[in-house]
Amino acid sequence: RxxxxxxxxxxxxxxxxxxxxxxxxxxxxxxxxxxxxxxxxxxxxxxxxxxxxxxxxxxxxxxxxxxxxxxxxxxxxxxxxxxxxxxxxxxxxDFPVDHQHLCYKFVHLNQVNTIPMHSIIDVQGRVLRDFGISTGERNDNIWSRRDIHIDQDGSHFSMTLWNSQARLVDRNMVGLNIKFKSVKVSWFDARILITMANTQLLIA
The missing domain is CATH 2.40.50.140 (Nucleic acid-binding proteins)
Structure with a gap:
């Protein structure tokens, strides 16, 4: 096939x-x-x-x-x-592709604690806190990390943005309304959302 x-x-x-x-x-x-x-x-x-x-x-x-x-x-x-x-x-x-239309299947932040670990989901929210960008090195690769808190209708959640997503916005992100395509439900002392290489961010 x-x-x-x-x-x-x-x-x-x-x-x-x-x-x-x-x-x-x-x-x-x-x-x-x-x-x-x-x-x-x-x-x-x-x-x-x-x-x-x-x-x-x-x-x-x-x-x-x-x-x-x-x-x-x-x-x-x-x-x-x-x-x-x-x-x-x-x-x-040659393969015609429509890059203009991203289809989101949003999960509300108040539901994230009820879905299976490692789920890949789309979320949206307003950034409440931005803890800044940190960098380091592992296995000869430089990494960047940015921890934020986002809010949706009073529900708050922690997110970690990695590498290109962490560096995408070169100013404080507080107040930005963002749509996230393909983030992963993970665990670091508590449930968090993390970006991956294929995560897409759209700032409203």
Whole structure:
């Protein structure tokens, strides 16, 4: 079966260690008219696909496998992921995409404590507190972090913005009304919302 889709997000390549030794994994978000799904490639396939796939380009894929997405690691609500195999073929295509229309499925902040951990959701709110940007280094990678509190109709929630999202606004964010597409329900002493590489922020 052929899949035709655009690459909307390319995640940083990661390494892992298991009983077979050190491995490599790459992830991309694919988008078509039906929605979004994650594409995963391991080891040699990770290396091969990383050289072929570019963000905002469209491709036709054949010979992909399907697997369940791990709640702990997934970055999209879709319960499945596409997996590259040694037989996967890919070619760049022309593919009309509507970038103007983002479809939100908002969860009210007063419901976030009742939904499963690791859920990927859309939220909106007004920034009450902005604790500023901190930076650090891990595994030779520089990271940026920004903790904020947001409010929606009297319900407050803590959020952590990471990396490009943390640096998106170069002034204090207090008072801004923001829509967040694809944030993850996580835990740090209490439930919080965190951004990911594919999170989109829209300032109203």
């Amino acid at each position: 052929k899949i035709r889709a655009e690459i909307t997000c390319e995640y940083p390549k990661r390494t892992f260690l298991n009983t077979h030794g050190t491995g490599e994994i790459s992830n991309w978000d694919l988008s078509d008219a039906s929605g979004f799904i994650t594409l995963v490639a391991f080891n040699l396939n990770s290396h091969t696909m990383s050289n072929k796939l570019k963000k905002n380009k469209a491709y036709e894929f054949t010979n992909l496998n399907i697997r369940l997405a791990s709640d702990a690691f997934k970055t999209l609500p879709h319960q499945f992921q596409l997996l590259c195999t040694n037989g996967t073929n890919v070619k760049e295509i």
